[in-house]
Amino acid sequence: MWTLTQIELFKIFRRPRTYIAFAAITGLIGIIQFGLKLDGDSYIDFMMRDITSSITVEGKILNGYQVCYIVLQILLVHVPLLIALVAADMISGEANMGTLRIMLTKPISRTKFLLAKFMATVAYTLLLLVWLAILALFLNMIIFGTDDLFLMKSQYVVLLKKDDIFWRYVWAFGFAALAMTTVASLGFLFSLFAENSIGPIVATMSVIIFFTILSTLNIPVFNKIKPFLFTTHMIGWKEFFDIKVNDANEAIIGSIQNPQKIINSALVLVLHIIGFVTAAIVIFKRKDVLS
Amino acid sequence: MQTIVAVKGLTKQFKNLSAVQDLSFSVNEGDVYGFLGQNGAGKSTTIRMLLTLITPSAGEVEIFGKKLTSNRNEILSQVGAVIEKPDVYKYLSAYENLQLFARLSGVKVSEEKLMAQLDKVGLAHRAKDTVKTFSQGMKQRLGIAIALVHDPKLIILDEPTNGLDPQGIADIRNLILHLSRDLKKTVIVSSHLLSEIEQVATRVLIIDKGKKIVEGNALELFDPSQTIVELQTFDNGYALQQLQVSAWNIHLQPQRDTAILIKLDRQLIPQLHRDLVDMDIQVLSLQPRHSLEDYFLQVTSGNQYVDTYSN
Numbered sequence: 001m002w003t004l005t006q007i008e009l010f011k012i013f014r015r016p017r018t019y020i021a022f023a024a025i026t027g028l029i030g031i032i033q034f035g036l037k038l039d040g041d042s043y044i045d046f047m048m049r050d051i052t053s054s055i056t057v058e059g060k061i062l063n064g065y066q067v068c069y070i071v072l073q074i075l076l077v078h079v080p081l082l083i084a085l086v087a088a089d090m091i092s093g094e095a096n097m098g099t100l101r102i103m104l105t106k107p108i109s110r111t112k113f114l115l116a117k118f119m120a121t122v123a124y125t126l127l128l129l130v131w132l133a134i135l136a137l138f139l140n141m142i143i144f145g146t147d148d149l150f151l152m153k154s155q156y157v158v159l160l161k162k163d164d165i166f167w168r169y170v171w172a173f174g175f176a177a178l179a180m181t182t183v184a185s186l187g188f189l190f191s192l193f194a195e196n197s198i199g200p201i202v203a204t205m206s207v208i209i210f211f212t213i214l215s216t217l218n219i220p221v222f223n224k225i226k227p228f229l230f231t232t233h234m235i236g237w238k239e240f241f242d243i244k245v246n247d248a249n250e251a252i253i254g255s256i257q258n259p260q261k262i263i264n265s266a267l268v269l270v271l272h273i274i275g276f277v278t279a280a281i282v283i284f285k286r287k288d289v290l291s
Numbered sequence: 292m293q294t295i296v297a298v299k300g301l302t303k304q305f306k307n308l309s310a311v312q313d314l315s316f317s318v319n320e321g322d323v324y325g326f327l328g329q330n331g332a333g334k335s336t337t338i339r340m341l342l343t344l345i346t347p348s349a350g351e352v353e354i355f356g357k358k359l360t361s362n363r364n365e366i367l368s369q370v371g372a373v374i375e376k377p378d379v380y381k382y383l384s385a386y387e388n389l390q391l392f393a394r395l396s397g398v399k400v401s402e403e404k405l406m407a408q409l410d411k412v413g414l415a416h417r418a419k420d421t422v423k424t425f426s427q428g429m430k431q432r433l434g435i436a437i438a439l440v441h442d443p444k445l446i447i448l449d450e451p452t453n454g455l456d457p458q459g460i461a462d463i464r465n466l467i468l469h470l471s472r473d474l475k476k477t478v479i480v481s482s483h484l485l486s487e488i489e490q491v492a493t494r495v496l497i498i499d500k501g502k503k504i505v506e507g508n509a510l511e512l513f514d515p516s517q518t519i520v521e522l523q524t525f526d527n528g529y530a531l532q533q534l535q536v537s538a539w540n541i542h543l544q545p546q547r548d549t550a551i552l553i554k555l556d557r558q559l560i561p562q563l564h565r566d567l568v569d570m571d572i573q574v575l576s577l578q579p580r581h582s583l584e585d586y587f588l589q590v591t592s593g594n595q596y597v598d599t600y601s602n
Contacts, residue, residue: 007391015382098378102437105342105372106395107364289344 004108004116005123012086012124021082021128025075029135032071033143036062040144047152055157064141065149065165069241071136076176076237080183080208081201082128087121087187088200091284095195095291110285118188118277125184129177137169151241158243164253172237175266179234182269183208185276186230192283195291230272236265293320294356295445295477296341301350303336303501310336311501314350318479318494323471325492325509326481333501334481335375338449341479342372354445368397371443375450377434381423385414385433388422389440396441405440412436412466428459435466446470448480452487460487467491519544519580520560522551525573533570539563 012018036043040062048061091114094100103113149160160168186207190200211231214222226232239262244255256262296318303311311333318324328334339345341352343363352359354366379388386405393400400408409415412432422430431451438446448467452460468491470476482488488495489509497504524530531551534543544552555563560579567574 003394007394010391011380011383014380014387097381098376099380101339101342101344101374102372102378102392102434103395104344105367105370105374106392107366107368107397108395109364286346288346289339 001112001116004112005119008116008120009123012120018086018124021085022131024082025128025132026135028075029071032074033067033140036067037143051157060145060147061150062144063147064144065146067140067144068137068169069149069151075132079128079180081205083125083180083183084187084201084204086124087184088191088204089197090117090121090188091191092194092197092200096197098291100291101289104289111281114281114284118185121184121188122181125180126177129173129180133173158241159251160241160243161253168240172240175237175240175262178266178269179236182230182272185273189276189280192280192287230269233265233268236262295320295354296479297353299351301337301340301352302348303340303345304348309501314498314503316496316503316506318477320477321471321475322477323467323491323493324479325488325495326479327485327488327495328498330483332498334498335449338374338447338481341447342370342374343367368441369444370447371438371441372447373434373438373449373451375453377431379422379430379433379437382421384419384421385409386418388433389436392437393440398441400440408436408440427454428456431455431459444477446476446478448478450482451480452482452484464491516556518555518557520553520555520563521578521580522553523549523575525575527551530572533572537566537570539566
């Protein structure tokens with residue numbers, strides 16, 4: 001199994017297409033960093049325009065933690081496309097090249113073959129998020145320094161102390177990895193049904209867009225299904241940045257306002273991953289390879 | 292002689308299409324087993340069922356005396372295959388492809404042996420080049436190196452000469468003969484190029500519309516007493532007149548515009564040649580047609596097309 005996964009990883013990282021996602025993330029973060037370094041104060045003034053009359057914030061609002069949050073808000077919506085580029089190509093790409101039939105004449109069970117491919121897809125997803133973390137968190141900490149994190153929510157503001165932030169990002173990236181693995185497993189499932197990767201990539205993105213619209217629509221008739229859509233739970237990483245307050249309305253260091261919500265979201269995502277991968281194995285074991 | 296492949300009642304139904312129907316045959320150790328049929332006859336479907344790429348609707352396959360369904364991995368570890376196009380990873384080098392498939396076959400092969408394998412198929416000098424720069428013939432040779440890298444007992448080649456130039460076709464023919472005669476491998480080779488099968492096969496199976504038409508010893512099927520010779524001369528009209536009044540009249544076949552067809556025992560061809568010279572017929576060519584082709588067209592539905600063109 002490990003040998004198979006190694007082979008799959010070798011194949012993934014020898015393909016030029018794989019590096020599109022890494023280059024795209026580097027480019028996008030680079031542009032954001034450049035813009036904020038050049039004109040970050042104007043951006044912060046714009047962000048704070050409605051509350052400057054009622055709140056005075058001391059310190060450096062535009063710091064590495066702040067920039068990382070801005071980057072994650074922007075990028076985590078688009079990263080699924082980059083994940084789908086590789087995940088949705090895993091089987092369909094082999095069928096398209098004609099290598100699937102050679103692979104399946106080798107003495108490897110189809111379940112092992114598929115699981116090895118999925119493990120390699122997960123490894124790629126994790127590496128992409130590690131790269132995102134390096135650029136969005138660590139590099140921004142170096143470029144913009146660190147300070148307290150000031151977040152504006154829809155109905156309130158959150159101020160996280162400088163020493164109470166890093167661990168939240170570690171968990172947030174972990175949760176994002178889970179969300180992106182769900183996307184990868186969906187793309188992986190779709191890749192069984194086509195002999196080129198365009199179809200599965202479009203199908204994966206269509207499902208995400210469709211479910212995201214359903215998740216965000218505030219129409220009562222859709223409320224019953226929203227908790228079951230994985231897209232509803234993909235933004236669960238933000239929950240790590242909501243903090244509990246005591247009776248004096250002071251922030252409790254190291255706390256999370258609603259940990260149960262995070263656990264529930266993680267469970268829904270894990271169940272989706274298991275469901276997608278199990279479906280893929282069942283279908284693939286019965287599939288006639290005609291390509 | 293040990294039976295290497297035993298197929299009983301193999302059937303594959305795709306919705307409304309019967310691709311293979313109740314097919315039974317056996318391949319013995321050391322055979323070069325020619326698998327013949329027109330496009331769509333069910334050759335590739337059968338071969339894919341032997342390699343577990345397609346699940347049969349009914350029937351049973353035993354390879355090396357073991358059921359394929361319950362001993363898949365053990366059996367496939369001793370089988371090498373090239374299925375139609377030799378598709379490999381185009382972004383990897385020839386060496387990397389060979390190494391990768393060797394690992395998948397469960398064998399650890401040293402760099403020296405991998406290079407020796409590439410050398411056997413004439414690709415050692417291109418070992419480090421990516422496959423996307425290779426010609427179709429080179430890809431085919433790499434595909435064969437991959438099929439042989441784990442030293443399998445049974446080699447299955449599905450249309451191995453597809454897309455190859457004459458030199459490439461000759462190379463494949465020589466390779467099959469080398470595998471069979473020198474390395475004592477059992478080879479199943481499917482093709483619609485009848486002349487190629489005729490030159491290498493020891494046993495032949497002909498299928499048509501998914502059904503077995505005939506299976507047997509190649510020498511028995513390619514009956515030399517029924518050889519058709521195509522004669523082209525400067526003046527076919529004159530030649531035909533001369534032949535009709537000679538002892539060769541009984542051998543003449545329904546004629547075509549461009550050639551005179553004569554059916555005879557292969558051994559009589561030198562005599563025919565001498566008589567043509569004696570009759571002062573100026574011969575442009577005297578070409579025996581492949582007897583397998585005639586036999587094949589006789590027993591498959593391809594005969595219909597020949598009749599149409601002949602009229």
